[in-house]
Amino acid sequence: MVILTALGIILTLFIGIVNMIYSILNNKKTRFINTVTTSRITWISELRGYISEYISLIPLNGDIYMEKYSERNIFFQSFYRKKLLVELMLNKQDKFDKRILDTVTKIYNFVDEIYKCIDLMYIVKLPYYRELDPMGMEITLKKLIQGLDNNTAIIIKEKYIDLLGITENNDKDNVISMDARMMIYTCETKGIHRIFDAYRICIDKLIEELNHEIKNIVDVCQQLLKKEWDRVKVESEKGKCTGNKKKKLVYCITRQFLVIYCSGFIILIVAFLIILFH
Template sequence: MKEILNSYILPSGVLFTFIATCINIYFTRQSSKTSKYIDTITAERIKWLSLIRGEISELIAIISETLIYYTEEIDNIESRNPDDNYMSNAQYEYQSHYFDTLTKNSLNFREKIDYEDVIKRLHILKLRFNPVEDIETLDLIQYFINYYTDKYKSKKDIEEANEKINNLVINIQLLLKDEWEKVKKESKGK
């Protein structure tokens, strides 16, 4: 009996232990690789979200500044050749805000915003999105690329651009929310 134990059972037990250990090592490595992959993807997604958030906020600030500039420029042109309607509106505006201060006096708007910088930022932002999934966002970005290539701006153009800014903000908020949900799912290993 001792001979059978030493000849067959003990070596079989060692062999099964060795096989079980090898299987355990294999599955532990697979789990570790998967976990590392998920961590890497999640970290990169979080960086991408932060980058998009920063770039969008900077671009919206720049676009808003240019819209304010365009509006002031149109108002200056109209004030040089006023009609009766403009005169009554300007006089009413002046009287209704006689004791108020102008917001623009406290803000430091840049004298000029570099056209090339804005277009470059818009194109870089455009390259960060998926051309299949993010069509609406890409269309809004393309709108602003086209907007800045037009030579002249009217009040109607400025109003439309303000609407597009609002649409872009809402669209980006939804996109960031969806991406954040993906990050949460990935971090749970789903």
């Protein structure tokens, strides 16, 4: 009779202990899931806001770039800040995040190249340019030309050739064989005005490519946000994080082992005490 009573007490203790441990672990897991889900929703909202603000700063066409040329320093301060905010929200190891990061950088570089072309168009309007001596002006011009991306310099060269309508093989070959930056420098120093038109056409070409990248970042963001939002809904419904399967398996096995181990250990102690005092 005493043994049956002891077994009943042990069984009751076992059930109570298992239930208590399970409740503690489950409550911790639930709180963790709620925290992660809330954080992810906040992250989605903030990322969407930062990207939309980043894109909204970009002028729509070449005329607006030129109208706001005098405010370019203020523009780039704000533009670069938004770029950093987007980059800090993303993980370059993630496939979708990396695509967004790459596109954000491309967009920034396109805008930068557009303003470099405008610098060459409005070189005489640069605040310090008129105060320079001839040598300083030449150095400044070379610096601006060298600062152009290779692709931008090639576009300017191609558009310049098209504008001149060079058709004779000898002349065309001579121009084509020239380095793009050297050709731009030659046109600037010789006062060939058609180079100004080539800059403007190049700007329009860069804006066209820029708009393509903007469309890309919108598409990728939609995919990323949909993936993350679906993940939030799954976690909210199932009450568990979706992520690395191996880590989840290890976590579950470890948790079950701890429950069984702790319960068994406590049962042994209780049984020992009952036998000892009996």
